[in-house]
Amino acid sequence: SQQGEEDPQALSIQEGENATMNCSYKTSINNLQWYRQNSGRGLVHLILIRSNEREKHSGRLRVTLDTSKKSSSLLITASRAADTASYFCATVLIQGAQKLVFGQGTRLTINP
Amino acid sequence: DARVTQTPRDKVTEMGQEVTMRCQPILGHNTVFWYRQTMMQGLELLAYFRNRAPLDDSGMPKDRFSAEMPDATLATLKIQPSEPRDSAVYFCASGLTGPVGNTEAFFGQGTRLTVV
Numbered sequence: 111s112q113q114g115e116e117d118p119q120a121l122s123i124q125e126g127e128n129a130t131m132n133c134s135y136k137t138s139i140n141n142l143q144w145y146r147q148n149s150g151r152g153l154v155h156l157i158l159i160r161s162n163e164r165e166k167h168s169g170r171l172r173v174t175l176d177t178s179k180k181s182s183s184l185l186i187t188a189s190r191a192a193d194t195a196s197y198f199c200a201t202v203l204i205q206g207a208q209k210l211v212f213g214q215g216t217r218l219t220i221n222p
Numbered sequence: 223d224a225r226v227t228q229t230p231r232d233k234v235t236e237m238g239q240e241v242t243m244r245c246q247p248i249l250g251h252n253t254v255f256w257y258r259q260t261m262m263q264g265l266e267l268l269a270y271f272r273n274r275a276p277l278d279d280s281g282m283p284k285d286r287f288s289a290e291m292p293d294a295t296l297a298t299l300k301i302q303p304s305e306p307r308d309s310a311v312y313f314c315a316s317g318l319t320g321p322v323g324n325t326e327a328f329f330g331q332g333t334r335l336t337v338v
Contacts, residue, residue, distance in 0.1 A: 141324050152226075152313055152329030153265075160324070198265065202325065209278050210255060210317075210327055212265040 114142075114199045114213030122219040129186040131216040133199030134179075140202040142175055144184050147196045147215070156184075156197075161204075189220045224248045228314050228330035235337055240302040243333045245314030246295055253325050254297045255315040256282075256289055259332070265313075271297065272319060304337045311335070 117132045133142070141160045145153040159166045159175045159182065166173045172185040186193055196215045202208050227246040235241055247254050256268040269279035269289040279289060286308075288300045301308055311332045317325040 143326065145327075152331050153315070153327070155326045155328070158324060158326060200327075208319070208325070209267055209270055210315075210325060211267055212257070214264040 114201050114211065116197070116199060116213045116216045118216060119214070120217040120219070122221060123189060125189060125191055125220050125222050127189055129189050129193070129218055129220070131184045131197050131218070133182045133184070133213055135182075135199075135201050135213075136180065138204045139177075140204050140208060142173075142182050143200045143202070143210070144171075144173060144182075145198045145200060145212070147198065149195075153198065186218075191220050191222050194218060194220045224328075226314055226316050226328050226330035228312075228333050230333060231331060232334045233336070235304055235335070237305055237337055238303040239337075240300065241304045241308075241335060241337075243299045243312055243314075243335070245297040245299075245316075245330060247297060247314070247316030248328055249295070251316035251318050251328070253317045253319045253327075254291060255313075255317075255327060256297070256299050257313040257315065258310045259313060260310045268299070268312075301335075304335075306337045309335055309337050 114135045143158045144156045147153045157168050170187045175182045196217050198212050198215045200212045229244045255270040258266045268282040274291040291297045313332045315327040315329045317327045319325040
């Protein structure tokens with residue numbers, strides 16, 4: 111079963127707008143990561159946020175983590191057509207052998 | 223550029239045949255993952271290794287799937303016998319896991335398997 115669930119499943123916005131994707135998870139985590147996947151390609155790591163962090167920035171990306179609500183959000187500011195891709199959150203659990211478990215992803219489309 | 227290399231990129235096989243997928247992780251990485259991606263199930267973790275030792279293969283159908291790391295430069299995923307429901311894209315990823323477990327995974331381009 112999936113640990114992380116992204117919301118929405120699909121998002122379509124105009125170029126220049128901000129895109130926000132959410133991820134909820136079920137059990138306590140060591141860290142949470144966001145990945146991007148272009149069609150037909152492998153996933154690319156975007157950002158990692160540790161369980162003791164609340165917010166992290168990388169360029170146009172902003173990630174928040176609320177461990178009390180077991181949720182995270184990824185904000186992409188000033189979106190570009192090249193940001194069109196699927197975005198996945200992945201969690202590393204505290205329990206067990208620290209495997210990396212992915213959610214179902216959000217399909218983001220940026221319209222020029 | 224260091225990258226994870228997967229072969230073959232595409233594989234079409236008949237039901238019942240053995241399929242072997244190979245992965246060369248990034249040199250120096252100590253963790254290797256195998257994932258399967260389908261539209262219905264998304265990304266499923268099949269197995270993963272740390273320092274070549276299997277840590278978790280609970281996501282893998284044991285009767286037909288097997289995963290091994292014969293050495294640090296090669297990971298294999300075998301399906302025998304293959305079935306049409308195994309059709310999917312199989313990804314290998316590698317990473318360097320430190321003491322606090324923060325593994326950033328680097329993905330290969332995947333093997334697209336079609337079983338007819």
